[in-house]
Amino acid sequence: xxxxxxxxIPQTTPRMSATFTRDVNSDIRRAAATGIxxxxxxxxxxxxPSFDDLLxxxxxxxxxxxxxxxxxxxxxxxxxxxxxxxxxxxDIPITIAGMSFGALSGPAKEALGRGASAAGTSTxxxxxxxxxxxRTHSTKLVYxxxxxxxxxxxxxxxxxxxxxxxxxxxxxPGGGGMLLGQKISDRVAAMRNLPKGIDxxxxxxxxxxxxxxxxxxxxxxxxxxxxWKVPIxxxxxxxxxxxxxxxxxKAGADxxxxxxxQGGTAAxxxxxxxxxxxxxxxxxxxAVQALQDLGMHRKxxxxxxxxxxxxxxxxxxxxxxxxAVAIGTAALIALGDNDPKWEAEYNALGTTAGAxxxxxxxxxxxxxxxxxxxxxxxxxxxxxxxxLRNYLKVMTLEAQTIARAxxxxxxxxxxxxxxxxxxxxxxxxxxxxxxxxxxYPGKPGTTY
Amino acid sequence: xxxxxxxxxxxxxxxxxLQAQSAETNQTSWEIVNPRGSHAIACGLNxxxxxxxxxxxxxxxxxxxxQATVNIHGSAxxxxxxxxxxxxxxxxxxASQYLGATGQGxxxxxxxxxxxxxxxxxxxVNIVVQGSIGHMSAFxxxxxxxxxxxxxxxxxxxxCYEARFFVRGKVKSLGADCIKKDMREEHITFLRGLLDExxxxxxxxxxxxxxSARKLYNFHVDNAGAY
Amino acid sequence: MCxxxxxxxxxxxxxxxxxxxxxxxxxxxxxxxxxxxGIAIYGGETPGRSKMTVQxxxxxxxxxxxxxxxxxxxGGPVNVTVKSTHAVLDIPAGSTAKVRAALNEMGIxxxxxxxxxxxxxxxxxxxxxxxxFELAKMSGTHGIGHTRMATESAVTTMGAHPFNTGPDQCLxxxxxxxxxxSLRRKxxxxxxxxxxxxxxxxxxxxxxxxxxxxxxxxxxxxxxLQDLDGFFTFVVGTKDGFGVVRDPIACKPAVMAETDQxxxxxxxxxxxxxxxGIETARVWEPEPAxxxxxxxxxxxxxxxxxx
Numbered sequence: 001x002x003x004x005x006x007x008x009i010p011q012t013t014p015r016m017s018a019t020f021t022r023d024v025n026s027d028i029r030r031a032a033a034t035g036i037x038x039x040x041x042x043x044x045x046x047x048x049p050s051f052d053d054l055l056x057x058x059x060x061x062x063x064x065x066x067x068x069x070x071x072x073x074x075x076x077x078x079x080x081x082x083x084x085x086x087x088x089x090x091d092i093p094i095t096i097a098g099m100s101f102g103a104l105s106g107p108a109k110e111a112l113g114r115g116a117s118a119a120g121t122s123t124x125x126x127x128x129x130x131x132x133x134x135r136t137h138s139t140k141l142v143y144x145x146x147x148x149x150x151x152x153x154x155x156x157x158x159x160x161x162x163x164x165x166x167x168x169x170x171x172x173p174g175g176g177g178m179l180l181g182q183k184i185s186d187r188v189a190a191m192r193n194l195p196k197g198i199d200x201x202x203x204x205x206x207x208x209x210x211x212x213x214x215x216x217x218x219x220x221x222x223x224x225x226x227x228w229k230v231p232i233x234x235x236x237x238x239x240x241x242x243x244x245x246x247x248x249x250k251a252g253a254d255x256x257x258x259x260x261x262q263g264g265t266a267a268x269x270x271x272x273x274x275x276x277x278x279x280x281x282x283x284x285x286x287a288v289q290a291l292q293d294l295g296m297h298r299k300x301x302x303x304x305x306x307x308x309x310x311x312x313x314x315x316x317x318x319x320x321x322x323x324a325v326a327i328g329t330a331a332l333i334a335l336g337d338n339d340p341k342w343e344a345e346y347n348a349l350g351t352t353a354g355a356x357x358x359x360x361x362x363x364x365x366x367x368x369x370x371x372x373x374x375x376x377x378x379x380x381x382x383x384x385x386x387x388l389r390n391y392l393k394v395m396t397l398e399a400q401t402i403a404r405a406x407x408x409x410x411x412x413x414x415x416x417x418x419x420x421x422x423x424x425x426x427x428x429x430x431x432x433x434x435x436x437x438x439x440y441p442g443k444p445g446t447t448y
Numbered sequence: 449x450x451x452x453x454x455x456x457x458x459x460x461x462x463x464x465x466l467q468a469q470s471a472e473t474n475q476t477s478w479e480i481v482n483p484r485g486s487h488a489i490a491c492g493l494n495x496x497x498x499x500x501x502x503x504x505x506x507x508x509x510x511x512x513x514x515q516a517t518v519n520i521h522g523s524a525x526x527x528x529x530x531x532x533x534x535x536x537x538x539x540x541x542x543a544s545q546y547l548g549a550t551g552q553g554x555x556x557x558x559x560x561x562x563x564x565x566x567x568x569x570x571x572x573v574n575i576v577v578q579g580s581i582g583h584m585s586a587f588x589x590x591x592x593x594x595x596x597x598x599x600x601x602x603x604x605x606x607x608c609y610e611a612r613f614f615v616r617g618k619v620k621s622l623g624a625d626c627i628k629k630d631m632r633e634e635h636i637t638f639l640r641g642l643l644d645e646x647x648x649x650x651x652x653x654x655x656x657x658x659x660s661a662r663k664l665y666n667f668h669v670d671n672a673g674a675y
Numbered sequence: 676m677c678x679x680x681x682x683x684x685x686x687x688x689x690x691x692x693x694x695x696x697x698x699x700x701x702x703x704x705x706x707x708x709x710x711x712x713g714i715a716i717y718g719g720e721t722p723g724r725s726k727m728t729v730q731x732x733x734x735x736x737x738x739x740x741x742x743x744x745x746x747x748x749x750g751g752p753v754n755v756t757v758k759s760t761h762a763v764l765d766i767p768a769g770s771t772a773k774v775r776a777a778l779n780e781m782g783i784x785x786x787x788x789x790x791x792x793x794x795x796x797x798x799x800x801x802x803x804x805x806x807x808f809e810l811a812k813m814s815g816t817h818g819i820g821h822t823r824m825a826t827e828s829a830v831t832t833m834g835a836h837p838f839n840t841g842p843d844q845c846l847x848x849x850x851x852x853x854x855x856x857s858l859r860r861k862x863x864x865x866x867x868x869x870x871x872x873x874x875x876x877x878x879x880x881x882x883x884x885x886x887x888x889x890x891x892x893x894x895x896x897x898x899x900l901q902d903l904d905g906f907f908t909f910v911v912g913t914k915d916g917f918g919v920v921r922d923p924i925a926c927k928p929a930v931m932a933e934t935d936q937x938x939x940x941x942x943x944x945x946x947x948x949x950x951x952g953i954e955t956a957r958v959w960e961p962e963p964a965x966x967x968x969x970x971x972x973x974x975x976x977x978x979x980x981x982x
Contacts, residue, residue, distance in 0.1 A: 203587075208546040246825075
């Protein structure tokens with residue numbers, strides 16, 4: 001390109017706007033063309049303060065590491081011992097988060113069950129009810145109790161190892177489930193009692209209770225129906241974590257599941273995912289504070305989810321006070337979601353491996369987030385289960401490596417004082433000092 | 449007849465006894481006295497027994513009921529019969545909000561009035577109300593039948609799928625995508641059967657049928673105002 | 676969130692039992708609200724005199740010789756009846772503003788003011804709060820009570836309900852207001868005193884503000900349906916009676932019972948089971964977005980329904 005126009009005046013270089021970016025402009029054009037908001041799956045994609053902004057200090061002259069192998073670093077955790085006769089014993093503090101049959105294929109749910117069971121942990125049903133595949137292959141199954149109540153019935157409730165009352169999830173605090181017609185196959189329609197091929201509309205509140213005072217009565221009912229045998233979790237997005245955790249405990253929860261905005265969904269409005277909720281890093285300390293203020297830390301367990309990717313994330317969550325984490329998106333990637341081997345097909349769908357998020361269309365080349373029999377056939381649940389087990393194993397080993405370096409013989413002995421922060425935001429959110437200092441924004445007794 | 453004094457025996461023991469009954473039981477007749485508005489009475493039953501509660505109940509009486517017949521000789525609190533799978537619930541007095549919420553089968557009969565959100569998210573249950581019902585009834589109702597001899601409040605059947613509504617009195621307003629429909633011979637016959645089953649004396653031809661216009665089944669931008 | 680109870684006596688012979696009946700109702704609502712409890716009782720009006728209920732965390736110091744200390748400000752004798760952390764002041768009619776100012780200087784909190792209203796509220800389980808103030812022994816014509824499960828503000832004495840914002844007026848609330856922060860700022864700019872970050876206090880302050888600007892209680896409750904956002908069941912007490920209103924969505928529970936002897940309100944039917952004649956009472960649920968009001972007064976204010 002000639003930098004001078006015919007009259008010899010230099011042209012300025014084209015400058016893109018930071019406000020009206022290419023992405024934004026394409027969103028506007030899409031809205032103008034269709035008249036409907038953009039729907040996609042996944043969690044918040046934009047850059048957020050996260051666990052990447054925290055580092056462990058490790059061993060030093062004052063703090064001694066543990067040897068690998070012989071010097072044990074334990075990873076087990078018990079969830080829900082407060083009221084239930086049969087709490088859930090997990091070998092590792094990493095669980096599989098709720099994802100529905102409907103959003104995922106039957107074989108995908110089977111793979112999750114296989115992998116989690118091999119690793120000694122639990123899976124969770126989703127907004128579609130309990131499938132035989134999942135109950136058969138999952139040694140510990142948490143049954144979600146959602147606003148929609150699709151497929152909810154007392155027989156499945158009594159087959160569950162725990163019940164998770166879903167108030168909300170990180171991707172859409174205040175939104176209900178969404179499944180579009182393309183994925184309402186015969187089987188899904190039968191389980192959800194919907195006409196085949198229609199777009200499922202969502203309820204965002206529970207149909208028969210509103211508020212923590214009524215939640216307490218609902219928890220009583222669920223305990224009465226299941227003979228007080230199994231733990232009751234309450235899952236909520238990280239909206240007002242201090243108050244929500246307090247209220248969940250007061251309502252009688254045995255465990256609180258907190259989901260940050262990086263947490264994925266099968267489908268919802270993009271605007272919900274990106275602009276409602278809080279980063280996972282920001283929600284854990286207030287929740288732990290609430291438990292400590294009630295004298296319930298470690299008595300009511302806190303399970304953190306929303307963009308957990310590695311053993312480092314697991315260790316950091318536990319150092320900040322969580323008892324365990326849950327993974328959703330990461331588990332799907334381990335199974336094979338967004339794998340570059342399908343790149344040609346992603347391109348044909350107008351996307352690329354790693355960016356594919358139109359799961360609601362049911363055209364997943366990997367055969368995981370689809371109900372199409374041909375695509376589903378590409379996914380081998382046995383192999384998928386092995387991959388998930390491997391991934392869980394690696395995350396556990398990574399967390400143990402870090403914990404041993406910090407001198408801990410159990411993952412739950414990690415503490416905030418093992419951490420430093422790289423940014424002001426991370427320091428303020430985690431209440432962990434900036435590296436090289438002993439200060440974080442809002443530290444009591446300090447001003448700036 | 450087995451009589452349980454709830455105020456003495458307590459909720460857990462009462463429910464344990466009732467839930468322990470199976471299809472083979474010969475203890476088919478039960479009576480609960482002194483319910484005193486307690487919650488979750490006779491929830492999770494799964495046997496062809498009859499339980500009569502002498503007095504008014506709190507929230508979630510007969511929740512997730514299977515096979516049993518539960519009679520409430522008084523009024524019933526919020527969420528009575530929620531998620532009922534089969535069997536029957538008969539309420540002599542009034543029923544509070546969320547009656548039969550997300551119910552998948554069975555029959556619920558109310559001799560008095562039902563409150564708001566009656567049959568919310570119903571998934572196959574049949575509900576017959578001799579009196580009137582409150583606002584937002586059958587919100588997102590997927591299947592099943594709601595029969596009202598009296599009047600219905602605002603937003604009946606808002607956002608419903610295939611559930612059907614038969615109202616004899618006035619409907620204060622219809623919800624999004626809920627419209628009046630024809631009462632054909634097959635509907636009158638069906639309704640007669642349901643009213644008989646409910647033990648309610650009413651002429652089915654005096655009822656009007658309502659249901660989904662099915663315009664919200666797949667998104668069209670022109671219907672955006674209904675969401 | 677909360678449990679609410681209310682009792683309005685039509686039968687005067689029940690007045691000595693008002694405290695006892697309300698206390699029993701309150702205690703059944705403990706599960707809904709274990710954090711704190713409060714009761715407002717209307718009784719014992721004396722011509723020419725007014726009342727204030729006050730509170731201090733250090734009652735022995737604060738209340739010692741209080742009557743004498745307030746005499747100047749009150750312009751006349753002040754009688755003090757101490758009840759644990761609270762005290763009821765019997766003051767000359769018309770001296771409320773001056774006495775309030777004097778109490779502020781002393782750091783003593785005012786819980787209520789009016790001719791017949793007394794409010795007692797504290798942190799703790801309802802049965803403990805009731806025992807502390809011997810609520811079961813009180814008599815009166817009507818009263819409302821509240822058990823609290825704090826949602827978005829702290830569990831403190833002043834955060835407990837009922838909230839008193841005008842003479843003989845008080846409010847209890849079950850639900851969660853969603854625009855309370857903006858409304859609090861606006862009302863403070865209008866000069867209304869709001870002490871806590873509690874959404875309910877904003878509801879009470881709003882009603883007071885409306886009535887200070889000429890609305891009747893009924894009209895204030897009607898306009899609250901427009902101006903307040905969120906989920907609420909309100910029960911308000913006034914000198915002559917009590918009112919009930921539910922927001923248009925009406926998810927929070929509300930049950931009422933009426934006989935020849937009383938009108939009662941409870942968040943759950945459980946709260947009403949021990950009332951005399953409850954087996955044959957008319958029991959119903961208030962409609963959404965409708966103001967109900969009962970009064971002992973022969974000339975009723977707006978939107979009367981019964982009694």
